[in-house]
Amino acid sequence: MSKDIADIRKDYKLQSLLEADVLNDPIAQFGRWWDEAINSKIEEVNAMTLATATADGTPSARIVLLKGINNKGFIFFTNYLSHKGRELENNPKAALVFFWKELERQVRIEGIVEKVSEAESEEYFASRPVASKIGAWASPQSTAIAGRNVIEENVAKYEQQFGTESIPKPPHWGGYILNPVKIEFWQGRRSRLHDRILYTKINSEWRKERLAP
Secondary structure (H helix, E strand, O other), X not given: OOOOHHHOXXXXXXXXXXXXXXXXXXXXXHHHHHHHHHHOOOOOOOEEEEEEEOOOOOEEEEEEEOOEXXXXXXXXXXXXXXXXXXXXXXXXXXXEEEEEHXXXXXXXXXXXXXXXXXXXXXXXXXXXXXXXXXXXXXXXXOOOOOOHHHHHHHHHHHHHHHOXXXXXXXXXXXXXXXXXXXXXXXXXXXXXXXXXXXXXXXXOEXXXXXXXX
């Protein structure tokens, strides 16, 4: 490792974030930042860190893709039998993090995850490319396998079984929605004196406050 790793730093200076700048509804505020991120042409703007934990609190995290937003929360899709799926089954508390470095912005979200309806999962699965549909069948996600050939053989098997038309959704695959209870908007500022606005849901209402950097 380079001895200079501690010297890697960037001074953030693009924008500020004041209480007067943000909306009262954090989902609407996320939508505003989302539109700005889209217009900035950030690559994989929907990439987000999903943190889950076991029932006894052992954490794990990985990058997944946001696939929907509504007034209830943030939607993503995965294999229900995967590592994250098994953790969410036993502990539905989870967190998301978006980092848009081009805008010097971060959004942290904490909440409770639940499965979306089977109809919603079916609708999204039908919109996926054929190769992604086959992949959902071919991969026993998060389980140990003997080698890459296992996946390749599974792909060949399901391609022969389903062809390219009307590939059904696997029963073990579908969507989740994270219903937020906290959403924090972070705007980078000079000298690490960042702006942080936190929304906390209390009795169905959102409380807004500034956090020290």
